Amino acid sequence: MIFERKIYDRLKEWKESAAGEKALLIEGARRIGKSTIVREFGRREYKSVLAIDFNDASDVVKEAFDKYLGDLDTFFMILSTEYNVALYPHKSLVVFDEIQRFPKARQSIKRLVADGRFDYIETGSLISIRENVKDISIPSEERKLKMYPMDFEEFCMALGEDRMLEYIRDRFEKRKPLEEGLHHKAMLLFKQFMLVGGMPKVVEKYLSSGRNFEAADREKRDILALYRDDIGKVDRAYRSKVLSVFDQIPAFLSRHEKRVRLSNLDGTATFPAYQDTFFWLGDSMIANECFNCADPNIGLSLNEERTAIKCYMGDTGLLVSHAFDEKELAREELYKQILHDRLSINEGMLFENAIAQILAASGHKLFFYTHYNEEKHRNDIEIDFLIGGGKIKPKLYPIEVKSGKRYTTGSLRRFTDKYSARIGGAYIVHTKNLTVTDDVVCLPAYMAHLL
Secondary structure (H helix, E strand, C coil): CCCCCCHHHHHHHHHHHCCCCCEEEEECCCCCCHHHHHHHHHHHHCCEEEEEECCCCCHHHHHHHHHCCCCHHHHHHHHHHHHCCCCCCCCEEEEEECHHHCHHHHHCHHHHHHHCCCEEEEEECCCCCHHHHCCCCCCCCEEEEECCCCCHHHHHHHCCCHHHHHHHHHHHHCCCCCCHHHHHHHHHHHHHHHHHCCCHHHHHHHHHCCCCHHHHHHHHHHHHHHHHHHHCCCCHHHHHHHHHHHHHHHHHHHCCCCECCHHHCCCCCCCHHHHHHHHHHHHCCCEEEEEEECCCCCCHHHHEEEEEEEEEECCHHHHHHHHCCHHHHHHHCHHHHHHCCCCHHHHHHHHHHHHHHHHHHCCCCEEEEEEEECCCCEEEEEECEEEEECCCCCEEEEEEECCCCCCCCHHHHHHHHHCHHHECCEEEEECCCCEEECCEEEEEHHHHHHC
């Protein structure tokens, strides 16, 4: 089952503007559909596509990179013969799939791009992890593009809800609420997205089984097992720490603050000691890191505080299966409870993770903000996410996520008062319909991808 993915337009942009000068490197977590979309792109946009999967490439293919890069006529003849694919100058795409398995192919990109006969796309998981690149020269003739699990829009397109998406966008642009019945339908779509997630194989299983959450859950657990296998292959110096943090992500997110507290892992742990751990989880795109911004302003990265971090799962559907074992899901009918707003304890964790996933897929680097009140001995301002925007005069946009029907806005108001000159607007993402109160826009969750 081939799903429509928004990254396809980015591939077309690369082909039209840079393919003759740079290869395209698509990075992303395992099982998000990199190989599928690239091969489909090659099939539609080129006369032929030759795809090498380095998980099972033959010795003949690998030896060609060792022996014949100085004789590209012979090199391409070997590849064409081995894969029984005719190659046409300027009309063929060559795909290096799972390139982290064979770094020498990545190093060859410089010579192949300079040759100019064909276009090249590389795909892989964990590509920039130190173990996979330490022995090669990274080619400058390479443009990187990050790919994420299916976002809410792509999930709705898979469900055939294109018209609903058009209606949601129209209402967002006009700052008008949806008709109430359609609002409830849109929220039901969002909850399905939250529970199923955006891994294409999981979505495919969900649809082919008649929207069965248990069938989707089994597929998600297979992916989580693959992630654990990947963790088992990292450097021994921090392998156990990566596994420990990975296992604790649901526990961190189930707390009110959702910040990583290393004392829960090890009473003597320090962030410098866990630096490689968070690097690995973030760089593999298994997790989305969210750093505290000590002085919120345009250029959020300039003021990030890397010792204060929230760690979200890259896919919210995987978080559901990671947080609950199969017996819990079956015995408590947790999918049904979450779908119908009967599980308030854990829904906030899933809701906020879904918004983090959507913002990350939209190209936002994730930041949060907290302010500790010395007199009250507690945080009196907590902002879930900060994003920047505006082309002429860039401004800050604080975002608060509220999964419950009743909530307070005091923290957001204090933040907007404190940094009023820097703020272009404020948002609350909640489960209710769209409303605008003073300078705060309260958006239903199904509009978060439009921010």
